[in-house]
Amino acid sequence: MTEKKENRIIVSVLGVDRVGIIAAITAILAKAEANILDISQTIMQGQIFTMIMVVDMSGAAVSFDTLRKDLTDKGQELGVQIMAQHEDVFKFMHRI
Amino acid sequence: MANMYHVDTSEILETIRMVQMENLDIRTITMGISLRDCCRSDIKATAAAIYDKVTRLGQDLVPTGEMIAQQYGIPIINKRISVTPIAMVAESSGVDDYALIAHALDKAAMEVGINFIGGYSALVHKGMTPGDRALIESLPQALSQTERVCASVNIATTKAGINMDAVALMGHIVKAAAAASAEQDGLACAKLVVFCNVPEDNPFMAGAFHGVGEPECVINVGVSGPGVVLNAIRKKPNCDFGELASIIKQTAFKITRMGELVGRAASERLGVPFGIVDLSLAPTPAIGDSVADILEAMGLERCGTHGTTAALAMLNDAVKKGGAMASSYVGGLSGAFIPVSEDAGMIAAVEVGALSLDKLEAMTCVCSVGLDMIAVPGDTPAETIAAIIADEAAIGMINRKTTAVRIIPVPGKQVGDHVEFGGLLGHAPVMSVHNFSSSAFIARGGRIPAPLQALNN
Incomplete structure (x- = not known):
């Protein structure tokens, strides 16, 4: 396992769409010096905001635990659900 | 390697849905x-x-x-x-x-x-x-x-x-x-x-112990996820059994992969070897996290009616087939559990008279693990309880599988009464047992000889 792979996390955001969700989250990631590798964002069924980000933590200034807490807190403030999970969960679950 | 960090969005959403809405969890490390x-x-x-x-x-x-x-x-x-x-x-x-x-x-x-x-x-x-x-x-x-x-x-x-x-x-x-x-x-x-036929590496309580052939210290993982299987089945109300088996297999695969991931991570961080993943569908008293609900979603009006044993056999087999692909080391009990007090659907089925002790016994022929968390009247004779244990043991012995009895003769309670155990142990209606005596049979003592199935060397 390379170090790079070890340090990638998936940030997922689910909730009712509103102004400023992406701005708020990317601001937290920028402050943490975590690099966004990929973003995919859709509005499901016309109203549910769904965003998935692949984030590289290898150069990050804060720990995964701290970042996860910051994102969760921001989610509560914005009224959306923000989860930060280690990338392995998704890779492992669906493939061998 | 442009797609090196590619992770499929639909897979991510599926994982999140399983955890957030369908009670997917790791039952135990x-x-x-x-x-x-x-x-x-x-x-x-x-x-x-x-x-x-x-x-x-x-x-x-x-x-x-x-x-x-x-x-x-x-x-x-x-x-x-x-x-x-x-x-x-x-x-x-x-x-x-x-x-x-x-x-x-x-x-x-x-x-x-x-x-x-x-x-x-x-x-x-x-x-x-x-x-x-x-x-x-x-x-x-x-x-x-x-x-x-x-x-x-x-x-x-x-x-x-x-x-x-x-x-x-x-x-x-x-x-x-x-x-x-x-x-x-x-x-x-x-x-x-x-x-x-107790397994030596079962991670599930109350039957877990560390077997004599096991290493000094080991990590075993038990997965759960009846809710995930239930939702997958509900999405396909009209498909035939071949497709149904395939849906269950794919779902069981994903559930088990989580167990494998968590087991490996725990093993690495604790510096303790990884033993096995137990591929069990373990229900909880939470609504929707029920094996009975799965059987009913297959098309039975109530768990316990005719067809229940066939439905459970298919479910159990499909879970094993999907799970076996997902883990390097499978062990423990590995099969669907049918504990009455811990499964809201089983409790409901008993309460409406659809599910009896006799049907549960039949069901244990085709799944893990046995007559589990069953409350019976407090005045049930010791010989009757022994005979219930003997029946389950016979099923296990002949079918080369694990069977077990976890039965509670609730002091002072009668059929129709209700018992609350609390937490994961749930609550149970008191079920009836046969009133005809087994005491002369039990009094014989000695050992029922090993069956021909034992002579396989």
């Missing part, structure tokens, strides 16, 4: 600890050695489990410990009261922050040593005086046959355990499992 080096000639010294070893090896289990749960975003419901069958460890002390050991285990469990510790056990399928007998006779006291200690007794195997003397004794012990915990509706019996 269970650390197996060998206590074979804790045998002393003085029972107090044995108890002290056990306490020291369990707390030393188990101290990082709970914080590590919590850290993994947070990082992966997958709930890990229970962190538990199983130990070498205590009958083997305590026997060298020469005394015949092992309650001191039960208290040491209880205290160690509390110290490391786990809710159950398994292994207050004896393996007596072919006969009993003085230590086995002492342990079995101490069960009512040990289980009613402790909170977290779980016990099991293996009374039969395909290779040895059924030890009917032990079966008869266990009928009395179950009754005595219920009486000793009468104020809690016989709760002690919920922590006592009587097995045939």
Whole structure:
């Protein structure tokens, strides 16, 4: 396992769409010096905001635990659900 | 490598949905600890050695489990410990009261922050040593005086046959355990499992212990996820059984991969070898997290009606096929569980008269693990309980599978009454048993010889 792979996390955001969700989250990631590798964002069924980000933590200034807490807190403030999970969960679950 | 960090969005959303909405979780990370080096000639010294070893090896289990749960975003419901069958460890002390050991285990469990510790056990399928007998006779006291200690007794195997003397004794012990915990509706019996063909690496309570062929310390994982399977089936109300089996297999694969991931992570972080993933569909009292609901989603009006055994057989087999692909090491009980009190759908089926003890017995022929968490009237004779145990053991022995009985003759309660055990143990309606006597059969004693199935060398 390379170090790079070890340090990638998936940030997922689910909730009712509103102004400023992406701005708020990317601001937290920028402050943490975590690099966004990929973003995919859709509005499901016309109203549910769904965003998935692949984030590289290898150069990050804060720990995964701290970042996860910051994102969760921001989610509560914005009224959306923000989860930060280690990338392995998704890779492992669906493939061998 | 432009797509090196590509992760499929729909897969991510599926994973999140399973956890958030369908109760997908890791049911338990269970650390197996060998206590074979804790045998002393003085029972107090044995108890002290056990306490020291369990707390030393188990101290990082709970914080590590919590850290993994947070990082992966997958709930890990229970962190538990199983130990070498205590009958083997305590026997060298020469005394015949092992309650001191039960208290040491209880205290160690509390110290490391786990809710159950398994292994207050004896393996007596072919006969009993003085230590086995002492342990079995101490069960009512040990289980009613402790909170977290779980016990099991293996009374039969395909290779040895059924030890009917032990079966008869266990009928009395179950009754005595219920009486000793009468104020809690016989709760002690919920922590006592009587097995045939017990696995040595089962991570699930109450039947977990650390087998004699196991290493010094090991991590075993039990997955859950009836809710995930249920939702997958509900999305396809009209497909045929071939497609249904395929849906269950794919879902079981994903559930088991989570178990494999968590097991490997726990093993690495604790510096303890990874044992097995137990591919079980383990229900909880939560609505929607029910094996009965799955059977009903397949098209049965109520779990327990005609067709239930076939539905369960297919479910159990498909779970194993999907799970076996997902893990390098599969073990434990591995199959769908049908504990009545822990499954809201099973409780409802009993309450409307759809599900009886006889149907549950038939169902145990095709799934793991046995008559589990069943409340029966408090005046059920010990010989009847022994005969229920003998029937289950016969099913296990002939079919080369694990079967078990965890039955609670609730003091003072009758059919139609209700019992509340609390937490994961749930609540149960009291079910009826046959009133015709089995006592002359049980009184014969001796051993039912091993069946022809044992002669496979």
